[in-house]
Amino acid sequence: MPINKKVLAIVLAGGEGNRLMPLTADRAKPAVPFAGSYRLIDFAISNLVNSRYLQIVVLTQYKSHSLDRHISEAWRMSTQLGNYVASVPAQQRVGKSWFLGSANAIYQSLNLIHDANPDIVVVVGADHVYRMDFAQMVEQHVLSGAKATVAAVRQPLNMANQFGVIEVDQDDPQKIAAFVEKPATTPGLAADPSQFLASMGNYVFDADALVAALHVDAERLDTKHDMGGDIIPYFVSQGEAGVYDFTLNDIPGSTDRDRTYWRDVGTIDSFYDAHMDLISPVPIFNLYNSEWPIYTRQSISPPAKFVRGEGNTVGSALDSIVASGCVISGGIVEGSVLSNDVFVGRSSRVLDSVLMDKVNIGEGAVVKRAIIDKNVKVPAGAAIGLDHDLDRARGFKVTESGITVLSKGQAVPEPDEAERALAADNLILVPDAVRAATETWSELRNSVDKVAEVQAAAVGVRMPGSAKS
Numbered sequence: 001m002p003i004n005k006k007v008l009a010i011v012l013a014g015g016e017g018n019r020l021m022p023l024t025a026d027r028a029k030p031a032v033p034f035a036g037s038y039r040l041i042d043f044a045i046s047n048l049v050n051s052r053y054l055q056i057v058v059l060t061q062y063k064s065h066s067l068d069r070h071i072s073e074a075w076r077m078s079t080q081l082g083n084y085v086a087s088v089p090a091q092q093r094v095g096k097s098w099f100l101g102s103a104n105a106i107y108q109s110l111n112l113i114h115d116a117n118p119d120i121v122v123v124v125g126a127d128h129v130y131r132m133d134f135a136q137m138v139e140q141h142v143l144s145g146a147k148a149t150v151a152a153v154r155q156p157l158n159m160a161n162q163f164g165v166i167e168v169d170q171d172d173p174q175k176i177a178a179f180v181e182k183p184a185t186t187p188g189l190a191a192d193p194s195q196f197l198a199s200m201g202n203y204v205f206d207a208d209a210l211v212a213a214l215h216v217d218a219e220r221l222d223t224k225h226d227m228g229g230d231i232i233p234y235f236v237s238q239g240e241a242g243v244y245d246f247t248l249n250d251i252p253g254s255t256d257r258d259r260t261y262w263r264d265v266g267t268i269d270s271f272y273d274a275h276m277d278l279i280s281p282v283p284i285f286n287l288y289n290s291e292w293p294i295y296t297r298q299s300i301s302p303p304a305k306f307v308r309g310e311g312n313t314v315g316s317a318l319d320s321i322v323a324s325g326c327v328i329s330g331g332i333v334e335g336s337v338l339s340n341d342v343f344v345g346r347s348s349r350v351l352d353s354v355l356m357d358k359v360n361i362g363e364g365a366v367v368k369r370a371i372i373d374k375n376v377k378v379p380a381g382a383a384i385g386l387d388h389d390l391d392r393a394r395g396f397k398v399t400e401s402g403i404t405v406l407s408k409g410q411a412v413p414e415p416d417e418a419e420r421a422l423a424a425d426n427l428i429l430v431p432d433a434v435r436a437a438t439e440t441w442s443e444l445r446n447s448v449d450k451v452a453e454v455q456a457a458a459v460g461v462r463m464p465g466s467a468k469s
Helices: 041-050 065-074 102-107 110-116 135-145 159-164 207-219 229-237 268-276 388-393 417-427 432-438 442-457
Strands: 007-014 056-062 085-088 120-125 128-130 148-156 164-168 176-181 195-206 243-244 263-264 305-307 314-316 327-330 333-334 349-351 367-368 370-372 404-406
Touching: 007 041, 007 110, 041 056, 041 065, 041 120, 041 128, 056 065, 056 159, 056 442, 065 085, 102 110, 102 207, 102 229, 120 135, 120 207, 128 195, 128 404, 135 148, 135 195, 148 159, 148 207, 148 229, 159 195, 164 229, 176 229, 176 243, 176 417, 195 207, 195 229, 195 243, 207 229, 229 243, 263 268, 268 370, 349 417, 367 417
Parallel strands: 007 056, 007 120, 056 085, 148 243, 305 327, 314 333, 333 349, 349 367, 370 404
Antiparallel strands: 120 195, 128 263, 148 195, 164 176, 164 195
16 A cells, blocks of 8 residues: 655765776766666666655765766756755765765765655665665555664575675564674575575665664764664664565566566676676566666767678677667677777677777777776777786786776777787687577588688688688
């Protein structure tokens, strides 16, 4: 049944995002581009808007210029109807310190709660990828009588040391018995002993109870002023904290495959993996659910274009997302996500990578398992992601799992002969999707191999065994 309560939503968007460096070197973590067309914060705000919560404040702090600009351009509400998405920076309203933690951020912004005078406050993070109807969580919160409710997602037991862990009351599975931050072990769920409940960083509070708890936290000396680390344990200690199981959330247009998808993209590896989740034929997370859309600022770029390059090289993209304004001119893109206005030159290859706005891939260059931030120009014949020692020597970040990362506008040196040869060795490879489709048709494979030979020959690379002209 509908719950007739006035709701104010607060989005916590002040984090530095150090684990996402160098993508956060020049922007706040929630402003990091994602999935070709979006910013990370678009997922949190879209979920709130789709839940019909239209009074939203976004608390910002670190390097917030691009985030503030995005919010002002993408999230314009009808103020005449009392709706808004307002970006609110740290203002030092109580003392001379900046935000000391997520709880302190709200404490220093209590004027927003006083002005809105809500019954319920929904607090969400700004850097997770998921769909959620918060109205369903608010309904459970109100009916349960809890003062605070934490959204929880089920995770495998071996990941308990990576999350805030929620242990439920044995007699009341909607009540939190203990909230433990990143324990070595934790009991499994009664319904599924192989899983535990992890905090999603999304909370629902009775407004007056939240305000009172923030005042208590502000007076304490033994606190980090953190929502998950201090405020929720406070409510647990009072016996007033409930849990909302994310698996109960029903999203219009969702499927069993993607309805409980939730990804914390706080590291380079998880950020990369979340992009790879998007590009399978039946994706783990479906961007194309029009019944629960993810909104963003629409690019004014023209449609993407796939054309032949010089020498009749084929421009194509396979198992990929390609945003507006991209031009694939005689190059091949496979298993990748391209943001707006990317250019891929003739005979080049982009494999299993994420390219952000206005990246330019020169002819005959190869990019593999890489994340390249905006405005990077990759010169002709360059190799990125093929030799990690070479990548590190050029100042690129390489993760332990082997993902190469270039920062915004980072210079890529002109390749020497050894690097050009390394790239050339990868130009002659047939794309995996094409190989799989033609492996039982020898006559087609001959044609495909010929196309690969044309692609390579256009930049002076010859297939093994081919005759010299």
